[in-house]
Amino acid sequence: MSNFYSIDDKPRAECAVVGVYGHPKAAYFTYLGLYALQHRGQESSGIVSSEGDKFYKHVDMGLVADVFSNIKNLDKLKGNAAIGHNRYSTTGSTQPINAQPLVVSSKYGPLAISHNGNFVNAAELHEKLVNEGAIFQTTTDTEIVLHLIARSKKTGMIERIKEALNQINGAYSLAILTNEAMIAVKDPRSFRPLCIGSKDGAFVIASESCALDIMDAELIREVEPGEIVIFDQHGMRSEWLDEKAERKACIFEFIYFSRPDSRIFGEKVDKARRRLGKALALENPVDADRIISVPDSSNTAALGYAQESNMRFEIGLIRNHYIGRTFIHPVQSMRDFNVRIKFNPVQGILKDKRIIIVEDSIVRGTTLKLLARMIRKAGAKEIHVRVSSPPIKFPCYYGMDFPTKEELIANNMSVEQIREFLEVDSLTYLSMDGLLNSVPHENGGYCTACFSGDYPIVPNGKVEKLKLENGIVLE
Ligand code: SF4
Numbered sequence: 001m002s003n004f005y006s007i008d009d010k011p012r013a014e015c016a017v018v019g020v021y022g023h024p025k026a027a028y029f030t031y032l033g034l035y036a037l038q039h040r041g042q043e044s045s046g047i048v049s050s051e052g053d054k055f056y057k058h059v060d061m062g063l064v065a066d067v068f069s070n071i072k073n074l075d076k077l078k079g080n081a082a083i084g085h086n087r088y089s090t091t092g093s094t095q096p097i098n099a100q101p102l103v104v105s106s107k108y109g110p111l112a113i114s115h116n117g118n119f120v121n122a123a124e125l126h127e128k129l130v131n132e133g134a135i136f137q138t139t140t141d142t143e144i145v146l147h148l149i150a151r152s153k154k155t156g157m158i159e160r161i162k163e164a165l166n167q168i169n170g171a172y173s174l175a176i177l178t179n180e181a182m183i184a185v186k187d188p189r190s191f192r193p194l195c196i197g198s199k200d201g202a203f204v205i206a207s208e209s210c211a212l213d214i215m216d217a218e219l220i221r222e223v224e225p226g227e228i229v230i231f232d233q234h235g236m237r238s239e240w241l242d243e244k245a246e247r248k249a250c251i252f253e254f255i256y257f258s259r260p261d262s263r264i265f266g267e268k269v270d271k272a273r274r275r276l277g278k279a280l281a282l283e284n285p286v287d288a289d290r291i292i293s294v295p296d297s298s299n300t301a302a303l304g305y306a307q308e309s310n311m312r313f314e315i316g317l318i319r320n321h322y323i324g325r326t327f328i329h330p331v332q333s334m335r336d337f338n339v340r341i342k343f344n345p346v347q348g349i350l351k352d353k354r355i356i357i358v359e360d361s362i363v364r365g366t367t368l369k370l371l372a373r374m375i376r377k378a379g380a381k382e383i384h385v386r387v388s389s390p391p392i393k394f395p396c397y398y399g400m401d402f403p404t405k406e407e408l409i410a411n412n413m414s415v416e417q418i419r420e421f422l423e424v425d426s427l428t429y430l431s432m433d434g435l436l437n438s439v440p441h442e443n444g445g446y447c448t449a450c451f452s453g454d455y456p457i458v459p460n461g462k463v464e465k466l467k468l469e470n471g472i473v474l475e
Contacts, residue, residue: 014399015100016040016207017114017194019083019175020215021182021231023202027056027077030084033204033211034064039259040116040207041086044099048112051079053179055110059085059099080202081182083175085114088401098138101177106150108157109179115142116192116207117171118399120459125167144168158230158239161185165228166242169457171250171398173223175205181232188241189248189456190225191398191447193264196236203231208262219263225444247444248456252400254439255389256360260300266443270300275438276388276430277304277358284428285309286384288354292316294343294371301388302358311356316349317371339370351379361389362418363402365409369422376423383424390432390451391415397459402450 016037020026027049034045045067046059056077060067064086068074085100103112119125122141125148130136134147148164149157157178165172171191176183184205186194197204199217206212209219223229225247228239249265250257260270277300291313293302306313320342355375362368372383391410395402405411409418419427432451439446449455 014040014088014118014192014401015114015116016086016211017083017116017173017175017205018085018207018211019081019114019177019182019184019205020199021081021203023199024080026080026082026202027074029199029202029204029215029217030082031064031068031074032214033206034084034086036211036214036259037086037207038064040257041088044087044096045085046099046101047074047077047082047084048101048103048177049077049079049082050110050112050177050179053109054079055103055112055177055179057101057103057112059096059101061096061099081177083112083114083177083182085175095139098140100140100142101175102138102140102142102146104146104150106146108150108160111146111149112177113142113145114175115140115145116173116194116399117187118397119144119168119172120170120397120457121168122170145174157181158183158228162228162239162241173207181230183231184223184227184229185241186223186225186227188226188243188245189447190265190444191248191250193249193253193258193262194223195263196220196223196229203236205229205231208258208264210259210262213261222264222266246456248447249444250398250400251435251439251446251448252361252389252396252450255435256297257400265440267440272439273300273388274304274307276360276435277301277306278308279434279438280358280386280388280428280430281305281308283431283434284386286356286386286426288356288382288384290314290316290349290353291356291358292349294357294359294368295319298358298360298388301360305356305358305386305388314346314349316346316355316357316375317343318346319343339367339374343371343374345374345378347378350375352381353379354382354384355380356384356386357424358386358388360387361392362387362409363392364407365418365421372422372424384426385419385422385424385428387427387429390429390435391418392450394450394453394455396450397455397457398447398449400450 018033020029045064048057058073101112101114119141152160172187173192173194174185197212197217204217226241254272258269291306293299393411
């Protein structure tokens with residue numbers, strides 16, 4: 001038995017991209033941006049900077065603060081332009097070679113890339129490229145873009161990038177660095193967020209706007225679906241990918257992935273998340289004494305629930321923030337250890353009280369079961385679980401690392417069976433209408449596939465089978 005325990009039961013946020021163009025401290029500000037976006041990927045971190053034709057790179061496994069703990073690693077990243085990346089792998093295995101940004105030298109000059117998302121036709125493109133003689137250095141889907149750009153016969157880097165991306169299907173928010181420009185690209189459906197800012201006359205791009213705040217940069221706007229934004233010595237200009245599609249922004253970014261202090265898809269995450277909590281309270285009221293959250297991810301939704309239900313929000317669980325993603329288990333026989341090291345109940349808040357736990361999502365349900373047990377042991381009279389999203393029944397093909405369909409508890413059990421499994425007094429989820437009514441629609445629609453099975457892009461074979469297994473008729 002391994003003595004390493006995963007302490008999360010959440011879909012894992014995919015990756016973060018950051019870039020700075022036109023600043024003498026480009027790498028330093030990129031580092032700050034990555035630090036603010038640590039929640040989007042904790043496996044590896046890296047920065048590539050450019051001094052014209054000369055590229056500098058530092059990437060390693062670990063958290064941003066560890067990868068750049070030695071200031072010399074930042075000092076060596078010279079130049080006025082830099083892109084960075086935090087990774088949690090969704091395709092490609094966990095190994096240093098897969099850490100991004102990826103950098104290559106092509107016949108058109110050096111090229112670096114950071115990717116947030118997932119290509120759904122990666123396997124076909126990879127096979128085709130390998131059959132044509134390509135040699136891959138990583139096992140990531142991101143490297144495919146570099147091969148496609150390097151093979152393009154088009155004139156000019158932007159045309160080559162366009163030609164490459166027009167062959168790719170899926171979710172991508174990209175930062176690309178050439179010897180002359182920094183380029184930001186979003187796929188035509190805009191699955192993942194990506195924004196543009198300015199800092200002392202320089203341009204900044206980042207997955208979420210909280211990365212601009214830490215640099216004291218101003219938010220200019222978000223990258224549009226299918227837009228290619230080029231930052232070079234002439235300023236900022238836009239080109240467009242060929243494919244036009246309906247926007248399908250990832251709704252889970254509002255529920256869980258993005259930070260509440262970020263603005264994404266034209267809305268403040270905090271505001272949307274509070275609305276989720278309010279809608280949940282309206283749909284599923286229950287008589288209780290106190291509302292608590294599972295810190296930190298459900299704090300904002302719990303506040304919304306408390307506001308709407310006019311009930312007291314309390315800190316009933318304390319989270320230890322100083323543990324990594326895995327922890328060495330020193331005492332194998334200790335029950336519930338993997339939850340115990342992360343959370344501790346506040347007995348004075350819970351004892352003899354009817355408690356509502358607001359949770360943002362339930363994946364396997366294992367952590368929540370142990371938390372409920374812990375809360376019961378602390379003296380709670382009743383436990384009512386309210387979830388600020390619909391049941392997760394389907395995996396994500398667009399850059400979120402969900403467990404397999406079989407491991408998703410809502411795929412295997414009814415709500416009543418899940419309640420029994422969790423050993424709580426009541427359990428309800430937010431409805432799909434409640435979810436959709438809590439997010440803005442002025443700028444377009446959303447992907448809800450992990451709840452509905454309605455996939456905006458169908459990867460060859462896999463999803464068709466999944467839908468049929470779940471009894472959903474294919475269109
Ligand atoms: Fe987001 Fe779910 Fe769609 Fe994946 S399947 S992009 S997590 S809404």
